[in-house]
Amino acid sequence: MFRATIFTLMPDMFPGPLGASLSGDALARGLWSLEARNIRDHGLGRHRAVDDTPAGGGPGMVIRADVLAAALDAGVATDDSRPRLLMSPRGRPLTQSRVRELASGPGAIIVCGRFEGVDERVIEARGLEEVSIGDYVLSGGELAAMVLVDACVRLIPGVMGKTESGSEESFEANLLEYPQFTRPREWEGRAIPEVLVSGDHAKIARWRREEAERITRERRPDLLRRD
Numbered sequence: 001m002f003r004a005t006i007f008t009l010m011p012d013m014f015p016g017p018l019g020a021s022l023s024g025d026a027l028a029r030g031l032w033s034l035e036a037r038n039i040r041d042h043g044l045g046r047h048r049a050v051d052d053t054p055a056g057g058g059p060g061m062v063i064r065a066d067v068l069a070a071a072l073d074a075g076v077a078t079d080d081s082r083p084r085l086l087m088s089p090r091g092r093p094l095t096q097s098r099v100r101e102l103a104s105g106p107g108a109i110i111v112c113g114r115f116e117g118v119d120e121r122v123i124e125a126r127g128l129e130e131v132s133i134g135d136y137v138l139s140g141g142e143l144a145a146m147v148l149v150d151a152c153v154r155l156i157p158g159v160m161g162k163t164e165s166g167s168e169e170s171f172e173a174n175l176l177e178y179p180q181f182t183r184p185r186e187w188e189g190r191a192i193p194e195v196l197v198s199g200d201h202a203k204i205a206r207w208r209r210e211e212a213e214r215i216t217r218e219r220r221p222d223l224l225r226r227d
């Protein structure tokens with residue numbers, strides 16, 4: 001079963017949106033599990049301090065290596081084979097193929113940063129793989145972790161119904177998805193493309209492929225150059 005263990009300073013943010021809709025139903029059905037662990041439980045002193053000023057000066061605070069390591073060591077068994085991820089704008093951008101890989105594995109251990117991030121030494125010492133969800137900066141890793149978990153959970157067998165299968169979605173075969181239409185057949189003078197109501201499945205498949213290629217060329221030509 002896919003198990004997500006989240007290390008965070010905001011455990012109350014979970015399950016949040018992951019507890020609703022597709023992922024929430026799957027959680028309730030026991031198709032995956034979620035555990036949010038509070039890094040602050042391993043904070044120092046009376047105030048359970050988790051952060052300190054950056055070495056070398058500069059603004060903000062940094063999560064201490066000793067505190068985060070203590071949280072990880074207490075919460076993850078030494079023989080746990082799940083990948084250890086750190087949500088980070090410096091990380092490798094998350095892709096659908098990485099999501100597929102993660103979804104087919106035993107789950108993930110996910111660290112959510114806050115403030116200016118975490119002390120570099122704990123990233124190295126605990127082998128954390130930095131993962132970014134895009135070229136922008138969030139105030140914390142929790143929303144990024146939810147994005148990653150949501151993307152994985154919907155691919156777990158049994159989570160999506162047959163009708164929602166992900167095989168023709170954006171980023172499969174490095175293409176964006178073709179345009180979708182539904183009833184009514186005509187709306188505000190705009191008709192559904194004739195081919196889609198022709199009943200000719202080969203023609204429909206060809207049209208969809210061509211549209212997917214056209215949209216990808218126009219919007220994301222970089223995808224066409226990906227392996």
Ligand code: SAM
Pocket residue numbers: 086087088089090111112113114115116117118131132133134135136137138139140141142144
């Ligand atoms: N000082 C950091 C930098 O410039 O790279 C940004 C820290 S950010 C304010 C706080 C935390 O939010 C990060 O440690 C990370 O966990 C999370 N975060 C922010 N943007 C993210 C992104 N694009 N992808 C993944 N996590 C992100």
